[in-house]
Amino acid sequence: MNATKAFAAHHAHDALTPFSFDRREPGPHDVVIEISHCGVCHTDWHFVNNDFGMSLYPMVPGHEIVGTVSRVGNAVRRFAVGDGAGVGCLVDSCRECDSCNEGLEQHCQNGFTLTYSGLERDGKSVTQGGYSTSIVVDERFVLRLPATLAPERAAPLLCAGITTYSPLRRWKVGPGHKLAVVGLGGLGHMAVKFGHAFGAEVTVVSTTAAKEPDARRLGASDFVLSTDPAELARVANRFDFILDTLSASHDYGAYVGMLKSGGTLICVGLPADPINVHSLNIVFTRRCIAGSLIGGLPETQEMLDYCAEHQIGSDVETIPIQDINGAYQRMLKNDVKYRFVIDMSSLH
Numbered sequence: 001m002n003a004t005k006a007f008a009a010h011h012a013h014d015a016l017t018p019f020s021f022d023r024r025e026p027g028p029h030d031v032v033i034e035i036s037h038c039g040v041c042h043t044d045w046h047f048v049n050n051d052f053g054m055s056l057y058p059m060v061p062g063h064e065i066v067g068t069v070s071r072v073g074n075a076v077r078r079f080a081v082g083d084g085a086g087v088g089c090l091v092d093s094c095r096e097c098d099s100c101n102e103g104l105e106q107h108c109q110n111g112f113t114l115t116y117s118g119l120e121r122d123g124k125s126v127t128q129g130g131y132s133t134s135i136v137v138d139e140r141f142v143l144r145l146p147a148t149l150a151p152e153r154a155a156p157l158l159c160a161g162i163t164t165y166s167p168l169r170r171w172k173v174g175p176g177h178k179l180a181v182v183g184l185g186g187l188g189h190m191a192v193k194f195g196h197a198f199g200a201e202v203t204v205v206s207t208t209a210a211k212e213p214d215a216r217r218l219g220a221s222d223f224v225l226s227t228d229p230a231e232l233a234r235v236a237n238r239f240d241f242i243l244d245t246l247s248a249s250h251d252y253g254a255y256v257g258m259l260k261s262g263g264t265l266i267c268v269g270l271p272a273d274p275i276n277v278h279s280l281n282i283v284f285t286r287r288c289i290a291g292s293l294i295g296g297l298p299e300t301q302e303m304l305d306y307c308a309e310h311q312i313g314s315d316v317e318t319i320p321i322q323d324i325n326g327a328y329q330r331m332l333k334n335d336v337k338y339r340f341v342i343d344m345s346s347l348h
């Protein structure tokens, strides 16, 4: 077994504390990755607090994992010791349903295996995530990390990056489109970068006036302060697409009203409350409300390669793991520029 140091949550709402556990011995298809950095996603906070009612404790969060391959099983073909590697939100799936065969493992019809707080295919081994020194993953679920991306700026691409890249690609957002990004946090700042890179006209809709200069620096050409009703009225019926990244409950109807006739609100944020929109708000205008979940392995690799080619990384604040609980508190106050990333050397 491989002794692994980590930080873990032991109960909902408790602070994370030092923890150690054993990773499995690598099998023939497994890759062992020494983790250098792991991003801090708002979903980690949702899981630490059991917001979705599916948390398993003790829980080592973290699904924006990058590092270096330190061992490979004897059947591994795509990785060698010393390669840069990344792991996102899923570490396995059934590998045989239609979704898996299409490279949409996140929609595995038999349920994909979450990187943490999930169950391996044996139905009993609990997965543990990237706030740890190493991880063992089947090579099919490991991404190649382009050498030209700084690892700390690449880590958030494994979740925040693919979660925003995938819907913008699926709906072919590009030149001639007006895109609003709601919420300038970890997901939101990546959505602005991608929307701008794909040629759309990007507007940031935010509750934090002080984020306007950053929104424009990241690629937005307009900024809407969502706490100001006059500002909301200014952009009524304006957008082809809205990407809603909000982590907290909010009035979706207020954002739907910003769509043009036929426009689409794409929801990626995961607030606890249902989406409650009046039928008149969509029927009279043929507006659409859609959802999107991370991305499959092939598209995640495509996104990483795109980022390497266009030198797109996340804007990060690097922290030692001992600061994780304070980082969560700052994230809850919308005070992150724009992703915390744990430097895992602090754990050795």
Ligand code: NAP
Binding pocket: 040, 041, 042, 043, 044, 046, 159, 160, 163, 182, 183, 184, 185, 186, 187, 188, 205, 206, 207, 208, 211, 245, 246, 247, 248, 249, 250, 267, 268, 269, 270, 271, 292, 293, 294, 331, 332, 334, 335, 336, 338
């Ligand atoms: P984050 O960094 O905390 O950013 C969320 C942003 O939403 C904040 O920075 C803030 O932006 C805005 N916000 C927060 N509370 C708000 C409130 N009460 N009212 C209005 N705006 C508020 O979080 P994240 O990591 O980007 O994650 C965002 C959400 O996406 C979470 O729910 C997460 O679980 C979910 N998620 C979904 C997927 C998926 O596959 N669909 C993947 C990853 C994460 P402003 O300061 O600009 O207002």
Ligand code: ZN
Binding pocket: 041, 042, 043, 044, 063, 089, 159, 160
């Ligand atoms: Zn995430």
